[in-house]
Amino acid sequence: MDLEAEFERTVAAGQRVEPRDWMPDGYRKTLIRQIAQHAHSEIIGMQPEGNWISRAPSLRRKAILLAKVQDEAGHGLYLYAATETLGADRGDLTEKLVSGRQKYSSIFNYPTLSYADVGVIGWLVDGAAICNQVPLCRTSYGPYARAMIRICKEESFHQRQGYELLMTMMGGTDAQRAMVQESVDRFWWPSLMMFGPPDAESANTERSMAWRIKRNTNDELRQKFVDMTVPQAEKLGVTLPDPALKWNPERGHHDFGQPDWDEFWQVVGGNGPANKQRVEHRRRAHEDGEWVRAAAEAHAAKRAVREDV
Ligand code: FAQ
Numbered sequence: 001m002d003l004e005a006e007f008e009r010t011v012a013a014g015q016r017v018e019p020r021d022w023m024p025d026g027y028r029k030t031l032i033r034q035i036a037q038h039a040h041s042e043i044i045g046m047q048p049e050g051n052w053i054s055r056a057p058s059l060r061r062k063a064i065l066l067a068k069v070q071d072e073a074g075h076g077l078y079l080y081a082a083t084e085t086l087g088a089d090r091g092d093l094t095e096k097l098v099s100g101r102q103k104y105s106s107i108f109n110y111p112t113l114s115y116a117d118v119g120v121i122g123w124l125v126d127g128a129a130i131c132n133q134v135p136l137c138r139t140s141y142g143p144y145a146r147a148m149i150r151i152c153k154e155e156s157f158h159q160r161q162g163y164e165l166l167m168t169m170m171g172g173t174d175a176q177r178a179m180v181q182e183s184v185d186r187f188w189w190p191s192l193m194m195f196g197p198p199d200a201e202s203a204n205t206e207r208s209m210a211w212r213i214k215r216n217t218n219d220e221l222r223q224k225f226v227d228m229t230v231p232q233a234e235k236l237g238v239t240l241p242d243p244a245l246k247w248n249p250e251r252g253h254h255d256f257g258q259p260d261w262d263e264f265w266q267v268v269g270g271n272g273p274a275n276k277q278r279v280e281h282r283r284r285a286h287e288d289g290e291w292v293r294a295a296a297e298a299h300a301a302k303r304a305v306r307e308d309v
Pocket of ligand 1: 033034037038039041042045046072103104105106107121125126129132193194195196197201202203204205208214218268
């Protein structure tokens with residue numbers, strides 16, 4: 001069997017493509033693009049919540065938040081490691097991120113203005129991330145699928161800590177409840193945008209679905225997220241800011257309004273409220289870390305000489 005036929009057979013049979021296997025160039029490029037964007041999102045995604053570590057209201061909340069932000073760094077590392085199995089170079093990917101040539105999730109370009117945002121990010125942003133990423137545990141590329149299994153377990157914990165924080169605030173004072181509602185109002189629409197543009201405008205979905213890199217379309221996952229979140233909002237006692245949101249018994253799903261897609265493309269294009277700040281912060285952190293990379297390389301070179309003897 002020729003190599004291309006073998007690749008097609010593996011994908012069609014729902015088996016995993018592994019790094020040593022032959023794969024079409026387009027498949028490799030699509031994976032590097034998606035996994036790198038995902039890794040960049042985890043690393044840039046440390047900033048909005050990191051903003052509140054020093055101002056967490058108690059030692060317990062500070063410890064939880066520190067652990068969550070550290071987990072995000074870990075997710076970024078597993079994902080960069082997965083791109084390396086495809087022949088990508090991590091330094092090159094970081095360079096593409098800080099020079100604006102590679103994307104990361106639009107959601108992290110919105111500022112975190114109150115402590116309630118920490119809870120709402122856990123509930124809505126990690127909730128959306130889980131919805132999108134659980135199917136990726138069955139993606140066709142082995143190293144990506146395996147990284148996603150561990151990441152999803154940690155994301156579930158992140159989502160629950162966010163929900164627990166919000167439950168606590170909702171059981172507090174009127175001012176705390178208002179703070180939660182205000183945060184939900186700001187984060188609801190950007191959370192829906194995390195799933196990407198509507199299917200009709202999604203340039204990559206058809207090809208990625210055929211290769212089984214993506215297992216669901218953007219609109220399917222957005223619907224799933226809305227259906228999952230509505231009962232959670234009711235239990236919490238917050239209102240989702242969408243007058244069109246309504247259960248549709250015929251479809252067996254909620255109907256809902258569309259996010260502002262012009263705003264989405266502006267944010268994806270680098271013009272969101274915090275894009276410049278996020279990338280600049282990442283660029284500075286990368287430059288500040290130069291001495292660590294140099295020291296690690298010098299250490300590895302010395303060890304290599306020692307082990308040669
Ligand atoms: N933001 O053709 P499609 C997290 C781009 S979760 C920015 O539909 P595709 C956890 C897209 O790249 C967040 N850009 O694209 C966490 C493409 O541009 P390109 C990360 C977006 O790839 C929680 C163009 O628009 N999760 O980090 C966005 O088939 C809390 C056309 O779009 C993942 O990355 C967007 N929202 O579908 C961390 C999951 N949407 O590249 C910290 C894996 C689309 O052609 C705190 N990724 N674009 O120039 C995916 O599932 C897919 O890549 C989609 C996009 C669904 C995001």
